[in-house]
Amino acid sequence: MARITDLALTADVVLFRLAEDTLTVLLIQRHNEPFAAMWALPGGFVDAGETLEEAARRELTEETGAADIPFFEQLYTFGDPGRDPRGRVISVAHLAVVPPGRVAVTAGDDAADVSWYPASSLPPLAFDHDIIISYALKRLRYKLEYADVVFHMVPEVFTLSDLQQAYETILGEPLDKRNFRRKMLQADILDDTGDVRTGEGRPAKLYRLRPDAQPEVKARRLFP
Amino acid sequence: MARITDLALTADVVLFRLAEDTLTVLLIQRHNEPFAAMWALPGGFVDAGETLEEAARRELTEETGAADIPFFEQLYTFGDPGRDPRGRVISVAHLAVVPPGRVAVTAGDDAADVSWYPASSLPPLAFDHDIIISYALKRLRYKLEYADVVFHMVPEVFTLSDLQQAYETILGEPLDKRNFRRKMLQADILDDTGDVRTGEGRPAKLYRLRPDAQPEVKARRLFP
DNA sequence: GCAATAGTGTCTGTTAGACAGTATGGC
């Protein structure tokens, strides 16, 4: 066999966000061929001089307006021959999350439309993007147990009920309230802000992630 | 910025093997520029029509003779601009392991020489291969806790001392013998072959991994 | 006082980690 002649490199992003009790993924409706008018992950070709993550962030911003995302990491590289009808296109997929309401998205550039879709009911997707999202979801759930990523999916200040809701939505299963609170508080990674949030029912204490919580501390296995 | 004009795609392999009480990595001495005569990971350009893993396996075999490796998975993609003086070269790194003595390596093709180096004392390496190996080692140690990979690094039939030795060598720390054996046996993933290995000292029972041990079973966290 | 949500405590079984001596075989 011979070296590839039509090689191209893209960086794509699976961006998750919680909306009430639904886990959603940011998708764009493609403007151009191939798969014009179908939904797809934001992403695009890597430019000379930029890293893979820079390319992924840039494309995300150009296509959807989402910018400055703290949790952003490489996920997996999808490169099977035939995954793109245009030729040999390698996609370096990234995993990112934002807190609720954090990103006001607007279609730009190559995107005819932009929308958050529930991860559990996605439209038909271009390329192998359905596989990429499945993989991203698996990784997200897995990472949840190490207690870092979830704090990028809730507001900076949150109640324990918020936090539990986030866990339950992502994992797709209910957790026991008393055990959840015990473990979270014993993990010693939360600061009590002293404030409460009022609304319906009894006011709830507000917490934030301890700013000095070291990565290793945060990485304690919370839900084995 | 513009699309990349000099893009190339390589697949590289970090292959680990245990040799007595040392963890070793397979390296090749480069034959061609750039970095001619320096040591590097086996790997090379992906051909049209092959998957990334196929390319990695083919290059490994061409350069070193190592073939048919059961544990072989994608590790991470390294694509910073400037990591290769020839232009924009994206490396999809793979992680693989073999049991002791499993691979008789011989230099082929692009390799002037092939050798197993202790992971703890590597020679100066071409490209960013030192970073890739660090990352692979971190992942290997991490994966060890989930008890699948280690069984690809010991002979098909092994004693509990063999297994403990493998863990200790990879993790770089001693483990308590009684606790180790208790956990391994309680995990219910080992078959007693009924045979023993004699030699110096008291004969040791030989075990093998239970063939029906499901991935999920194997994936139980053994050493948190 | 009712609705709604926040918050709390105990028991039980399992597991992890610390720790030292006995058993078996070859010579």
Added chain:
DNA sequence: GCCATACTGTCTAACAGACACTATTGC
């Protein structure tokens, strides 16, 4: 009987999971 290695058991502390009621606020 000596050397080398395999093998074994107990105690303690921490943790996970099951489980139901009380507390506080707004109305």
